[in-house]
Amino acid sequence: QGASEGDKALGESGLLAGVTSTKEIANAIIQLYESPTLRRKMGESGHRRVARYYSNEKLEQRYRELYTKYIRETVVV
Numbered sequence: 001q002g003a004s005e006g007d008k009a010l011g012e013s014g015l016l017a018g019v020t021s022t023k024e025i026a027n028a029i030i031q032l033y034e035s036p037t038l039r040r041k042m043g044e045s046g047h048r049r050v051a052r053y054y055s056n057e058k059l060e061q062r063y064r065e066l067y068t069k070y071i072r073e074t075v076v077v
Helices: 005-009 022-034 036-053 056-074
Strands: none
Touching (some): 022 036
C-alpha cells in the first residue's frame, strides 16, 4: 500500500503505517503491545539487519566509496 522499496526491505523488522494516519499508527502500536512474540521477532530481525547493513566496516566502506566518487567527479585534470 504505497510502500517504497526501502520500506519493503525492512521485512520482518518493522510495521508499515501511513505517517498521517493516526488510526494505522494506533493499530500498529496495539498490535505490538498485544504480541510479545511479534515484538521479539521484529527486534531480533531488526538487530540482524543493523548488524548486516550498518556495521562500522560497512559504513566505512560506503563513506570511502562516496568520497572517492565525489573526488573523481570534482577533480579537474
